[in-house]
Amino acid sequence: MSTNAAGSATTTTATAPTPVDYTALARAARAAGRAMQTASLATRNAALTALKQHLATHRDEIARANAANLAEARTMVASGSLSESTFKRLDLMGDKDAKWHALLEGVDDVVGLPDPTNKVTLATKLDDGLELYRVTCPIGVLLIIFEARPEVVVQISALAIKSGNAVILKGGKEASATLRALHAQVQAALVSVNLPRDAVTLIEGRDAVQALLDQDKYIDVVIPRGSASLVRHIKDSTRIPVLGHADGLCSIYVDAEADVDMAARIAVDAKTNYPAACNAAETLLVNEKVVASGGWAKVIAPALLNAGVTLKCDDVTLAALRTNPTTATAITRGQAVPATPEDFDTEFLSLTIAVRVVADVHAAMAHIHDHGSGHTEAIVTANAETAETFLRGVDAAGAYWNASTRFADGFRYGFGAEIGVSTNKTHARGPVGLEGLVIYKYRVVGKGQTVAEYAAGSGGRKYLHEPIVVTEAVQKRFSH
Amino acid sequence: MSTNAAGSATTTTATAPTPVDYTALARAARAAGRAMQTASLATRNAALTALKQHLATHRDEIARANAANLAEARTMVASGSLSESTFKRLDLMGDKDAKWHALLEGVDDVVGLPDPTNKVTLATKLDDGLELYRVTCPIGVLLIIFEARPEVVVQISALAIKSGNAVILKGGKEASATLRALHAQVQAALVSVNLPRDAVTLIEGRDAVQALLDQDKYIDVVIPRGSASLVRHIKDSTRIPVLGHADGLCSIYVDAEADVDMAARIAVDAKTNYPAACNAAETLLVNEKVVASGGWAKVIAPALLNAGVTLKCDDVTLAALRTNPTTATAITRGQAVPATPEDFDTEFLSLTIAVRVVADVHAAMAHIHDHGSGHTEAIVTANAETAETFLRGVDAAGAYWNASTRFADGFRYGFGAEIGVSTNKTHARGPVGLEGLVIYKYRVVGKGQTVAEYAAGSGGRKYLHEPIVVTEAVQKRFSH
16 A cells, blocks of 8 residues: 555545545555654654644645634534534634644644653563563554544644654544645655655544544554543444543542641632533532531532532532521522432533532542542542542542642643543553553564573573663663 | 352352343452452462462362363363363363462462552652652453463462452353362452452353453453454454454564574474464565575575474475475475465464565565564564664564564563463553553642642743652552
8 A cells, every 4th residue: 555545545535425445544554654663753853843844834824724614613603503612622823823823832842752662661681692672662553533623633643753653633524624734734744754644644524434443453542532422432333442531520529637628629620620621520529527517518618609610419418508598598599409310420511510428438439439430539638548548449540639630631740742531441541641652562682592492391591580770871772 | 239249140150040140240340359459469469378278278179170170071072072182271280280289389479479559650740749640550350261271260360369450250161160169269368368259250151251241331351361263252242452462473584694593493493382372483584585595495494394394385485495305305295385375374373384585674574564463573684783673663562583482471571470462552562461450540649739720821830840759768658
């Protein structure tokens, strides 16, 4: 499969009804991925530098494509078939080009990140002259499905190039002209440094996604970035490993020994800082002693109500609100209502939180394990032992002590980039940076050894299994 | 879901036609897994020590169960419905109890392995008083499907207990009495140290497997250990991540600059040391210069023929055999035959190898990428640069230079144990030891911080993102 064949296949998707050979397209991505595996860090970084330049040079062309998408989208907003927030996310040159400049700077940032590949993570002398090295390497071919924000094409391409992977991208229909304009510059940048253009392929249409989800021979991982229903649909439709999270149902447990002012501050931040985010809190679990002491009705609830949050409370926490005149009025005006059982399984993504009383940290964890999504769970307590019980026992990608769940984010963690957030229990969990896009291979270097020489009872050679210290000099032999 | 309920569910599978509630069984495993996550290393090791003692104490009872299985199997061998090799693998007390003692010592070895959990693999000061730690932890619930060898129950249980995971085990029907006898001692050992007996569950029957493959809410990873067709069937039947390899189609490339004596030695070892193993060589790629020089017909081919190997050759390598009287007779007697195209996609698992001429290292890699299974690939060459091209460029779990592919094995790598071999591109690749049974969680420890304080342009706090040196003292805070 040549580079050109796949390139034309891609173009065909966008412009003509000729059926696209998605097997050929995936196979071309695989071949490009193998070429990327051998590209030096210097070449990969040069591609990124070229990408930034190509984007800057073609700013007006891209802005025109984006304006065309926006014009169409504007009529859709008017007719009610597109939300105002989706429209806003579509605008690539928003805030007087501030978004655009941030995008270009983001490419520069990726150049500055350390190479996630060619890192020696294990080195063992099996015997004199027989050495084992475990070395990180690119996964191969990624399929990324995203919605709305067209700049994802540039961000993900940059991360794929940096990590030596090939990527197939599928964005939203309403951004298609912008996506094509950005993608053209990504491919131009690749070609300018003699990397294969098929290392980044853009596809369009739902049929394309379905066809590619069958290509488990050529595609190594699927990363859906979007709604929970999108992620669930993808997981149900493919044998390819899926990296991502369907839900972000995060909880905060306010322990008996919590500083209730701190608990109120954390709850307000976790709920209101960005309610649509997957790391926003959806459930508040309040220790019964905090209810009994008034910490709930006099401090935490008023803070949430003041921040405009609607409280969906179980019997005990609702009854407590009636004891305080301020919070009692919230019930009267409908800002504090009885919770239904479903509320504790709901990702509200809005200024609403479900509230329930619990007896202790174990009851809190039991609730989280029954209802949570394994994303990020926080405890507020002054008791280090209780905190340790929670941090060790809670089964989630993030276990937090006295901090807002909103910190669960690749940039806040200092990864310099985020591919997405994973609630998987294999490969990568939590915010995923460049390290999530690599795997490793074992290199064995010998002098002609055979295993027969090491057979038990043969009186032959014995394995040493001595660790090799990975000095900078050793690492340098693998860097590239 | 109580421990007893799942325990009785398991028993029911084995003895009565009452339908088993596999959702309840999987949920019980999940609950047990969560309890295992908080078990200290001392408790987990105590369970292993108890396991060894329980097995030793109940040796005769287990031997009787095994004898019953063997008696049934003997009649099946006589009637031709069971192979002699499967029969041999069934014998737990073989070689005058040597196998049994090796099994008990294997449990001791696992006690001696380092704890794969609670290891700090990343530590970052996000800000003063706001710290991020990435700490390894058990995956959760494993489903292991294996064939024939009953001792796998003990080996896998030991690895699951050590790594803090719960495991559901399904073995072969012909070993069922032995499996139940071993499993009873595993559960007795768990209970003796107050760990949940549901941490290790034994199931029987194909229906059980199919029902559990649907339990993606409670089971985190499936590890099939058996035939390629078993692995493929599992991969096609579940949304749960599958760790394993369907095929082991390993190749050896003999470069133009190879020491042909070394190449012959490696090829003979890789093909004949244990032909049924997944790391045995199935294809030999010979550089055209090695054919032209006679290295193939005079050194490598004779060595393989002497070792009893049948050669399935392409035109060029077969023609070369005619030029040497010794190898020409191999053609006459049918030990060297023309290869069909399918031979290069075949895992022979016997004393047969496919042979093909290639122009250079790039052609060799292209052949491997078209036909290989990504397991282990070797190059024989004296040229370090050619070797580096191969080691970096070949897309496989193992990339070998001047060594037999048969070294691809967890014990030979020094892992002390092997769960299986993976040709996946995510999570774990190559021989998988205890490290393959863990994932990590992110712990954030703060003093009540909110992300709003760190908002860009707010004039507020800034992230420091300073690495925290993981000293022994830091690590010790997380050990348990």
